[in-house]
Amino acid sequence: MTGSQQARWPGPAGGAGADPELALLVSRIARGDQRAYEQFYDRTAGAVLGLVLSVLRDLAQSEEVMQEVLLEAWRTASRYDPARGSALSWLMMLAHRRAVDRVRSEQRAAEREQRAASAQVDYDDVTEAVESALDRERVRRCLDSLTELQRESVTLAYYGGYSYSEVARLLGVPPGTVKTRMRDGLIRIRDCLGAE
Amino acid sequence: MMARLRGRGQDRAELHLLAGAYALNAVSGPDQARFERHLAGCEQCRLEVRGFAETAARLGASQAVQPRPGLRDQALRAAGQTRQLPPGPGLRPGRARRGAATARARRRRPGRGPWPRLVAAGVAAAVLAVAAVAGVTALRDEHRISLDQASGHELAAVLSAPDVVMLTSKMIGGGKVTVLMSHHMRALVFAVAGLPPLPAAKGYELWLIGPSGSRPQGMLPAGQAKPMMVAGLADGDQVGVTVEPRDGSAQPTTRPLLLMPLSL
Numbered sequence: 001m002t003g004s005q006q007a008r009w010p011g012p013a014g015g016a017g018a019d020p021e022l023a024l025l026v027s028r029i030a031r032g033d034q035r036a037y038e039q040f041y042d043r044t045a046g047a048v049l050g051l052v053l054s055v056l057r058d059l060a061q062s063e064e065v066m067q068e069v070l071l072e073a074w075r076t077a078s079r080y081d082p083a084r085g086s087a088l089s090w091l092m093m094l095a096h097r098r099a100v101d102r103v104r105s106e107q108r109a110a111e112r113e114q115r116a117a118s119a120q121v122d123y124d125d126v127t128e129a130v131e132s133a134l135d136r137e138r139v140r141r142c143l144d145s146l147t148e149l150q151r152e153s154v155t156l157a158y159y160g161g162y163s164y165s166e167v168a169r170l171l172g173v174p175p176g177t178v179k180t181r182m183r184d185g186l187i188r189i190r191d192c193l194g195a196e
Numbered sequence: 197m198m199a200r201l202r203g204r205g206q207d208r209a210e211l212h213l214l215a216g217a218y219a220l221n222a223v224s225g226p227d228q229a230r231f232e233r234h235l236a237g238c239e240q241c242r243l244e245v246r247g248f249a250e251t252a253a254r255l256g257a258s259q260a261v262q263p264r265p266g267l268r269d270q271a272l273r274a275a276g277q278t279r280q281l282p283p284g285p286g287l288r289p290g291r292a293r294r295g296a297a298t299a300r301a302r303r304r305r306p307g308r309g310p311w312p313r314l315v316a317a318g319v320a321a322a323v324l325a326v327a328a329v330a331g332v333t334a335l336r337d338e339h340r341i342s343l344d345q346a347s348g349h350e351l352a353a354v355l356s357a358p359d360v361v362m363l364t365s366k367m368i369g370g371g372k373v374t375v376l377m378s379h380h381m382r383a384l385v386f387a388v389a390g391l392p393p394l395p396a397a398k399g400y401e402l403w404l405i406g407p408s409g410s411r412p413q414g415m416l417p418a419g420q421a422k423p424m425m426v427a428g429l430a431d432g433d434q435v436g437v438t439v440e441p442r443d444g445s446a447q448p449t450t451r452p453l454l455l456m457p458l459s460l
Contacts, residue, residue, distance in 0.1 A: 020357060020381035024427065027350040030283065037275050041268060050259030066263065067271055074275040078283040083356040085246050089253035096221045096256065127262040139258035157222035158255055164217040165224075176210075183216030183248075190251040 022087040023080075030078040037074055044088070045070060048095045055099035055161040065102055069095045100161040142192035150185035153178050208234070215241055219248030351425045354383045367391070367437060368453040375435060377458060383427040384458070386435065388416060394439060401444050403436040404429065405455065410436070415444050431460050 022043065028036035048069050053062040072094055080090050128136070143151050149171070156167045164182060168175040211234040217223045218231055235241050354360065357378035365373045371391040377384035386402060394400065400416040402424060413426050416437070426435070437454040438445075 020353070020378065020383075023353045024350065024381065024383070027353055030280070032280060034272070034276065038272060041271055045263045045267070045271070046260035047257040049263045050261045051256035053261060054256075054259050063263065063267060067267065067274065070271050071274050071278055075278055075280050078281055082353040085249055086253065088257060089246075089249045092253040092256040093221070093249060096252075100221055128260070135254065135258045136260075139255055154216075154220065154255075157217065157220040158252055159259070162222065163224045164214075164220075164222040167222065176213075179213050179217050182220060182222065183213055186216045186219065186248045186251050189255070190247060193251065193254055 023082050026073070026077050026080045026087045026090075029074060030080070040073070041070060044073075044091055047088070048091065051092060051095050051159075052099040054159040055096070055103055061102065062099075065098050066095070069098050072098070096158070096161075103161050138193060139189075142189045145192055146185050146188055147181075149173070149177070150181045150188065153181040154185040154189070157182060208238075212238070212241060215244045216248055219245050219252050221252075350427075351385050351423060354378050354381055354385050354425065357381050363456065363458070365454060365456045371437075371453070373435075373437075373454060373456065375456065375458075377429070379429075379460065381427075382429040383425065384429065384435070385423045386413075386426055387423040388437075391416065394418070397442050398439055399442045399444065400437050400453075401440040401448070402426070403438065403448060403452075404433045405436045405448075405452070406430050406433040410448055412444060412446060415440075415442075429458065429460055433458050433460055 022040070025036045025040045025043075029040060045066060049062060049066040052065045052069070053059065056062045056065065069091070073091055080087060084090070085093075143155070146154070152171060153164075153167055156162050156170060157164060160167075162170065164178045165175050167182075168178040171178065211231055214223055214227065214231045218228075218235075223231055235245065355376055357380060359380045360376050360378050363375040363377065365375075367373060367388070369392055371388050374387045374389075375384050376387075391400060399418060402413040402416055404411045404413055404426065408430070411428075414424060416424065435454065435456040435458060436448065436452040438448040438450045438452050440449060
């Protein structure tokens with residue numbers, strides 16, 4: 001296992017995910033500032049939709065969840081605490097939880113597992129956000145630098161919305177192995193993104 | 197697997213490994229509850245989860261797609277019709293009370309918020325640190341109150357910025373100034389203690405003084421050491437304080453009692 005105890009913690013400032021202006025927008029939103037919310041929407045809606053879509057794989061449902069997530073951000077902006085992480089990670093956390101809630105409530109686990117190996121989102125209906133092209137490429141390169149098991153563990157959990165024990169079943173490896181691969185994988189991605 | 201987790205030392209080590217899965221939102225059931233209990237007493241785990249969550253967010257953001265234009269109006273309209281939660285328990289360390297609305301977002305996993313109460317104490321501590329360095333610990337309670345207000349929220353964003361630096365200076369005629377600044381956020385928190393009182397018709401005005409002129413930042417609250425938030429710092433800015441008529445001036449009219457370079 002790599003980098004267990006002494007690993008460096010980049011914290012919210014680590015990498016392009018940290019966007020202090022976004023945090024200030026959230027604090028303005030917390031005071032009911034609709035202009036700030038507009039800007040916040042323009043900067044984050046695409047990322048929210050993209051993440052939710054990767055989990056739900058259905059555009060109409062994903063749009064619905066995206067709207068719920070952004071409204072949740074509006075509603076709970078005053079509860080965002082910058083000490084606990086960047087505004088982006090707060091928002092993406094909300095988005096991921098919502099998406100996973102939705103997928104776990106609407107689909108039987110078995111049905112999902114069947115689809116997991118094959119299904120790819122039909123991206124014909126959506127356009128990749130131009131601004132994220134660079135980030136997309138970087139992330140792809142960093143994911144490519146992982147071992148296959150690390151990569152699958154991380155992407156099935158995050159993009160697929162599976163719990164680590166589900167991932168273990170899908171990959172046919174012990175849960176303990178998946179757990180450590182997720183952690184090692186994240187450490188490598190973090191370092192890789194930080195190095196770029 | 198649960199049986200394997202019984203031993204104490206092993207238990208901790210095993211739990212620690214869950215940080216990655218937890219940040220990926222991939223821990224559920226009894227593991228989740230156990231890990232969260234573990235988190236409460238393991239600062240390193242909290243830091244690790246926090247770092248991983250930032251990495252996960254970038255994985256997510258890299259998937260960005262263009263939403264249909266029509267959704268924007270819908271979203272803005274919906275916000276216009278939706279009441280916001282007041283600043284609340286999230287910023288108060290040691291409070292378990294939660295609003296009903298937040299509870300809804302947690303229905304799948306009771307006891308786990310969008311952000312577990314991991315580092316809540318951090319912000320309060322940072323604000324108290326400002327109070328302490330400014331020599332105004334007596335005003336602690338006031339600062340704690342300001343945390344629960346929206347302005348405290350913005351202020352907390354600066355205080356907890358990872359690149360925050362502290363600058364101190366003395367004002368001509370008295371007053372010890374402490375500035376906590378985040379270059380990254382182009383913002384700072386200004387606190388001053390021991391200001392000599394002024395006649396009622398006068399007040400201390402705070403400025404950003406840069407190559408392109410002076411921008412008023414508001415009057416320092418009379419007789420209080422309440423920190424002030426200043427955003428929108430530009431290259432070459434200095435922080436200045438002048439004595440002005442009580443309601444303030446558009447441009448400084450007296451010699452600055454403080455002129456503090458920010459090395460921006």
